[in-house]
Structure formats: structure tokens, C-alpha cells
Amino acid sequence: AQSVTQLGSHVSVSEGALVLLRCNYSSSVPPYLFWYVQYPNQGLQLLLKYTSAATLVKGINGFEAEFKKSETSFHLTKPSAHMSDAAEYFCAVIGGYQKVTFGTGTKLQVIP
Amino acid sequence: KAGVTQTPRYLIKTRGQQVTLSCSPISGHRSVSWYQQTPGQGLQFLFEYFSETQRNKGNFPGRFSGRQFSNSRSEMNVSTLELGDSALYLCASSPGAGGHSTDTQYFGPGTRLTVL
Numbered sequence: 001a002q003s004v005t006q007l008g009s010h011v012s013v014s015e016g017a018l019v020l021l022r023c024n025y026s027s028s029v030p031p032y033l034f035w036y037v038q039y040p041n042q043g044l045q046l047l048l049k050y051t052s053a054a055t056l057v058k059g060i061n062g063f064e065a066e067f068k069k070s071e072t073s074f075h076l077t078k079p080s081a082h083m084s085d086a087a088e089y090f091c092a093v094i095g096g097y098q099k100v101t102f103g104t105g106t107k108l109q110v111i112p
Numbered sequence: 113k114a115g116v117t118q119t120p121r122y123l124i125k126t127r128g129q130q131v132t133l134s135c136s137p138i139s140g141h142r143s144v145s146w147y148q149q150t151p152g153q154g155l156q157f158l159f160e161y162f163s164e165t166q167r168n169k170g171n172f173p174g175r176f177s178g179r180q181f182s183n184s185r186s187e188m189n190v191s192t193l194e195l196g197d198s199a200l201y202l203c204a205s206s207p208g209a210g211g212h213s214t215d216t217q218y219f220g221p222g223t224r225l226t227v228l
Contacts (some may be wrong), residue, residue, distance in 0.1 A: 036214070043116075043202055043219040051189065099168050100145070100204075100217060102155040 002027040002093045003076075006103035018077040019063075021106045023091030026072065033074045034092045034100070035065055043057050044090065050074060061085070086110045116205050116220035124226045130191040133223045135203030137184050144186040145217060146178060149200040155159065158201075161186055162208045188204025190225075198227045 007022040025031050032051050036044040048059025055067045065076045074091060091103040114144040117136045125131050137144050161180035164194040178188040184205075190197055200222045206215035 012131075036219075041224075045222040046216060046218065049216055094217075099149075099157050099160065099170070101157070104154050 002029075002031060002095050003101055004033070004091045004093050004103040006089075006091050006106050008106055009104065010107045010109065012109040012111060013081045015083055016080050019076070019081045019085065019108065020092075021076040021108065023065075023074045023076065024072050025074060025091075025093055027093060032094045033067065034094065035059065035063070035067075035074075035076050036090045036092060036102075038088045038090065038105075040087075047076070047089075076091050081108075081110045083110050083112060088108060116218055117202055118201075118220040118223050120223060120224075121221065122224045124177055124228065125193050126228050127193055127195060129193050130187045130189060131193060131225060132187055133201055133225070134204075135186045135188075135205075135220060137186070137203075137204050137205030141205035141207055141218075142184050143206045143215070144180055144184065145206075146186070146188050146202045147202040148172075149202060149222070150198070155202070158188065162214065195227050195228045198225060200224050 003026045005024045034049045035047040036104050037047050038044050047063050048057045050057050050067045058064045063078045065074050067074050088105045088107045090105050094100045119134045131148045143162045145160040146203055147155050151167045159178050160168040175191045180186045202222045203220045204217035206217045
């Protein structure tokens with residue numbers, strides 16, 4: 001079975017500081033990994049996805065993630081946090097027939 | 113292209129009642145998936161439909177059911193509502209090429225169900 005683990009349910013950063021949200025995966029086959037963002041009272045918006053084409057994946061809003069097989073990680077980063085980045089972020093892995101397994105989420109707080 | 117739409121956005125029901133939620137996928141998408149989101153359990157997969165057939169199902173009781181129509185629109189139904197069914201129900205659509213498809217899923221805004 002495939003799964004993802006997000007370390008840290010809450011992360012606080014200062015505006016302009018580096019954002020690092022951690023995700024580790026478990027999969028017996030090459031995984032398809034995603035990062036989604038959810039703003040309050042809204043659905044999920046796709047930030048980026050990894051489908052084995054490139055290990056460094058660039059997404060929207062300046063976010064990127066690097067797939068590291070040796071560490072079974074897919075951490076999300078952004079060089080400089082903006083107030084509008086405050087939201088909850090979900091790492092996810094997709095299995096057969098569109099079944100997506102989500103991590104428990106990380107709430108990002110950006111301090112002015 | 114219009115995104116995934118879900119109706120209604122908010123719903124209040126009482127225990128024992130049943131409820132039907134609707135989801136219209138992105139035009140051309142044939143796969144529709146449903147998820148339940150609660151503070152305690154997080155995001156959990158309910159089921160997935162492709163071409164009017166349920167291809168995958170999560171670990172939910174039989175009170176949760178769904179269907180898909182020939183135009184790919186989908187509905188999910190919850191019968192005999194319980195307090196614990198209060199949640200945000202999210203629908204997602206994808207092109208769904210069939211088989212072990214791993215297309216990107218695009219989510220709707222969700223339906224917030226409150227059971228009193």
C-alpha cells in the first residue's frame with residue numbers, strides 16, 4: 001500500500017523566509033506524488049506533481065519540490081514566504097483507479 | 113474551461129435523514145472521485161467513478177453510495193445520517209484514461225455538510 005507522511009502539523013515562518021514543508025512517502029512502485037494547497041473554506045488546488053519526468057518539480061506561486069528516492073522524500077520549498085502563502089498544504093500519492101492517499105496536512109503560518 | 117462545481121455548498125440536516133450531493137466535472141473529464149474531509153480523520157477517499165462504473169471504493173459503510181450519469185456528472189448519497197458524517201465533501205475530476213490511470217485530479221470547492 002502507498003502512503004505519505006507529513007512531518008509537522010504546524011509550521012511558522014517569517015515573511016520573506018524559506019518555506020520547507022516535509023513529506024516522506026512509502027511505495028513499492030515508483031510513486032506519483034502531488035502537493036495540494038487548501039485555503040480556508042475552499043477546495044484543494046494543485047501546486048505541483050511528480051511523475052518521474054524530472055526530480056525537481058516546479059509548481060505555481062513559486063513553490064517547488066524535489067523527489068529524492070534515496071530518502072523517500074518529496075519536500076516542498078519556497079525561497080521567500082509571502083503572507084498569501086498562509087494555508088494548509090497536503091502531500092499526496094495516487095494509486096490505481098485515481099485513489100489518492102493524502103497526508104495529514106501542514107498548516108503554514110506566515111508571520112509579518 | 114469551467115472548473116469542478118459542487119452543489120449545494122452548504123447543507124444542514126438532522127440525524128436519520130438522508131442527503132444527496134452533486135458534482136459536475138470539468139468538461140471532457142470522465143473520472144469523478146469523492147473525498148470526505150474532517151478535522152479528526154483528514155482527507156479520506158470515498159469512491160471513484162468512470163464511465164458510470166464504480167472502479168474503486170474506500171473504507172466507508174454502505175450508507176455512503178454514489179453514482180455517475182452518462183454526462184459524467186456524479187452524485188453521492190448518504191443515508192441515515194449520523195453526527196459523525198458532518199464534514200466537507202470534496203469532489204475531484206480527471207480525464208481518466210481508464211485502467212490504472214494516474215491523471216491529475218482537480219477539486220471542486222466542496223459541500224459543507226452539518227448533521228445536527
